[in-house]
Amino acid sequence: xxxDKTLVVSNPSQLGNxxxxxxxxxxxxxxxxxxxxxSVLSSCNNDDDNDDIFGPGGQPGSGNTVTIxxxxxxxxxxxxxxxxxxxxxxxxTKVVAASGGSNLTAADNAVMGxxxxxxxIHREFLKIALGSNASFTLTPTYPGVNFSNRTSVLxxxxxxxxxxxxxxNGAAQYITSTTxxxxxxxxxxxxxxxxxxxxxxxxxxxxxxxxNTFDDAFRPAKVAQAAQGFIVDKLALANAPTAFVQGxxxxx
Amino acid sequence: xxxxxxxxxxDPEIADRIVSRSDEISRGASVxxxxxxxxxxxxxxxxxAALAKDVGAQTNNDVVDVLQFALLLEYLEAEFYIRxxxxxxxxxxxxRTIFQTIRFHETVHFQTLRTLISQKGATPITKPxxxxxxxxxxxxxxxxxxxxxxxxxSMAFEDTGVRAFKGQAxxxxxxxxxxTAALTIHSVEARHASVVRRLRGKKGxxxxxxxxxxxxxxxxxxxxxxxxxxxxxxxxxxxxxxGGINAVTEAFDEPLTKDQVTAIVTPFLA
Numbered sequence: 001x002x003x004d005k006t007l008v009v010s011n012p013s014q015l016g017n018x019x020x021x022x023x024x025x026x027x028x029x030x031x032x033x034x035x036x037x038x039s040v041l042s043s044c045n046n047d048d049d050n051d052d053i054f055g056p057g058g059q060p061g062s063g064n065t066v067t068i069x070x071x072x073x074x075x076x077x078x079x080x081x082x083x084x085x086x087x088x089x090x091x092x093t094k095v096v097a098a099s100g101g102s103n104l105t106a107a108d109n110a111v112m113g114x115x116x117x118x119x120x121i122h123r124e125f126l127k128i129a130l131g132s133n134a135s136f137t138l139t140p141t142y143p144g145v146n147f148s149n150r151t152s153v154l155x156x157x158x159x160x161x162x163x164x165x166x167x168x169n170g171a172a173q174y175i176t177s178t179t180x181x182x183x184x185x186x187x188x189x190x191x192x193x194x195x196x197x198x199x200x201x202x203x204x205x206x207x208x209x210x211x212n213t214f215d216d217a218f219r220p221a222k223v224a225q226a227a228q229g230f231i232v233d234k235l236a237l238a239n240a241p242t243a244f245v246q247g248x249x250x251x252x
Numbered sequence: 253x254x255x256x257x258x259x260x261x262x263d264p265e266i267a268d269r270i271v272s273r274s275d276e277i278s279r280g281a282s283v284x285x286x287x288x289x290x291x292x293x294x295x296x297x298x299x300x301a302a303l304a305k306d307v308g309a310q311t312n313n314d315v316v317d318v319l320q321f322a323l324l325l326e327y328l329e330a331e332f333y334i335r336x337x338x339x340x341x342x343x344x345x346x347x348r349t350i351f352q353t354i355r356f357h358e359t360v361h362f363q364t365l366r367t368l369i370s371q372k373g374a375t376p377i378t379k380p381x382x383x384x385x386x387x388x389x390x391x392x393x394x395x396x397x398x399x400x401x402x403x404x405x406s407m408a409f410e411d412t413g414v415r416a417f418k419g420q421a422x423x424x425x426x427x428x429x430x431x432t433a434a435l436t437i438h439s440v441e442a443r444h445a446s447v448v449r450r451l452r453g454k455k456g457x458x459x460x461x462x463x464x465x466x467x468x469x470x471x472x473x474x475x476x477x478x479x480x481x482x483x484x485x486x487x488x489x490x491x492x493x494x495g496g497i498n499a500v501t502e503a504f505d506e507p508l509t510k511d512q513v514t515a516i517v518t519p520f521l522a
C-alpha cells in the first residue's frame with residue numbers, strides 16, 4: 001500500500017530507527033504523508049505528540065510564512081544563505097549543548113564545536129551584510145533527530161553540510177556582483193570542508209568524504225524543499241528564477 | 253524546456269557509471285591501472301563535447317584563460333596522485349582508498365576541463381613536465397618511506413586548489429555553465445583538502461595564515477588566509493564568544509590571484 005510518498009509507522013520504536021528517520025525526512029521533503037498507526041499515537045498519550053515527532057518547535061511548515069523574493073537579486077541569494085546558516089548554527093548549538101549526555105566522541109565534539117562557531121559566524125556576518133534585509137528569524141525543528149545519539153547527529157550534520165554546498169553552488173549563477181560571488185565562494189568551500197570532515201567521522205578512511213567527482217548544484221526551490229523539513233516557518237520563494245543552469249551532476 | 257543547461261542531456265547511463273565507479277573506489281576497489289579509470293570515464297568528455305555545442309557560449313578569451321589555468325592545476329594534481337598511488341611502498345593500505353578517490357576525481361576534472369576548453373574553440377594546453385621535489389626543496393614524495401613528504405605536498409596542493417578556483421570565479425560570472433561547473437569542482441577540492449588535513453592530524457579548515465608543519469617555502473599558499481574583512485564587513489568581532497579570531501578566519505576561505513598561484517606552482521614545473 002505504501003507509495004514512495006507514504007511512510008507507515010506502526011511501532012513507536014520505528015521513530016528512532018535510522019532507516020525510518022531517513023525515510024521520514026525524505027518524505028517530508030517531497031510533500032508526502034506520514035501515517036502513524038493507532039499503536040503509535042496511543043503510546044504517546046502522556047506526551048505532547050509534537051514533541052515526540054517533530055521536536056519542541058512544531059511541525060515543519062506549520063508556522064508563519066517567510067518569503068524570499070528573488071526580485072531583490074543578490075540580496076535574495078544572500079537571504080537564502082542567511083536562512084540556511086540560521087538553521088546550521090542552531091543545529092550545532094543544540095548538538096554542543098547536548099554533548100554532555102550524548103555518545104559523541106571527543107574527536108566528534110571538537111569538530112562540532114568548530115562547526116558551531118563557523119556557522120554562527122556565517123549567520124552573524126550575513127546578518128550584518130544584509131542589514132535591514134535580514135529581518136527574519138526562522139524557527140528550526142528536527143523531526144526524528146536524537147541529539148544524544150552519535151549516528152543521528154552526524155547523519156543530520158551530513159545532510160546540512162551537503163545541502164549547504166549544493167545550495168551555494170546552485171545559487172551562485174543568480175549573483176550579479178563579483179563581490180557577492182566571492183563572499184559565497186569564501187563560505188561554500190568551508191561548507192565543503194565541513195561536509196568532508198563529518199563524512200570522515202562517519203566512515204573514516206573511506207571514499208565518502210567526497211562521494212562525487214563534482215559536487216551538486218541545486219536550484220533554490222530544491223534546496224528550500226529539503227530545508228523545509230527542518231523549519232517550522234513556511235519557507236516561500238517569490239519570483240524564483242525559472243531558468244537554471246545545471247551542474248555536471250544534472251540533478252539540481 | 254525551461255533549463256539552460258550544459259549537461260542536461262548527458263546520457264544517464266554515463267552519469268550512473270561515474271557514480272558507480274566512484275562507489276567502487278569508495279569501497280576500496282583497486283585502480284591499479286592508470287588506464288582503467290581513464291577508460292571508465294573516457295566517454296564523459298566526449299559526451300560533453302557532443303552535448304554542449306548549442307549552449308551558445310561564444311569563445312571568450314577570459315573564460316578560456318581561466319579554464320587553461322585550472323587545467324594546469326588539475327594536471328599537476330592528477331599526475332601527483334597517479335604517481336603516488338602507483339608507487340610501491342608509499343601509501344599505507346588503510347589510506348589508499350582516500351588517495352585513489354582523489355586521483356579519480358582529479359583525472360576526471362582535467363579531462364572535463366580539456367573538453368570545456370575545446371568547446372570554446374581553443375586548444376587545451378599540453379601537460380607540462382612536473383618536478384615534485386620543487387627543484388629539490390623537498391625529497392622525492394613518491395619514494396618508498398616518504399609518505400610524510402607526500403602528505404605534506406597533498407595538503408599544500410589541495411589548499412592551493414581551493415584558493416585558486418575561488419580567485420577565478422569572478423571572471424566566470426557571465427558564463428553560468430562554466431561558473432557552475434567550476435564551483436562544483438571548487439567545493440570538491442575543499443573536501444579533498446579537509447580529508448588530507450585531517451589525515452595529517454590537523455583541522456580540516458585553515459587557521460589564520462598557518463601552514464601548520466609544512467616547509468617554509470609553502471607559506472605563500474597560506475598568506476592572506478587571516479583576512480577577516482569580506483564585502484567590506486569586518487567579521488573579526490564576531491569571534492567573541494564564538495571561538496575567537498581563529499574561528500573567524502577558519503569560517504572563510506580566501507582567494508589567491510592567478511599570479512600568486514603561478515608563483516606557488518612554478519617550482520613544481522620542471
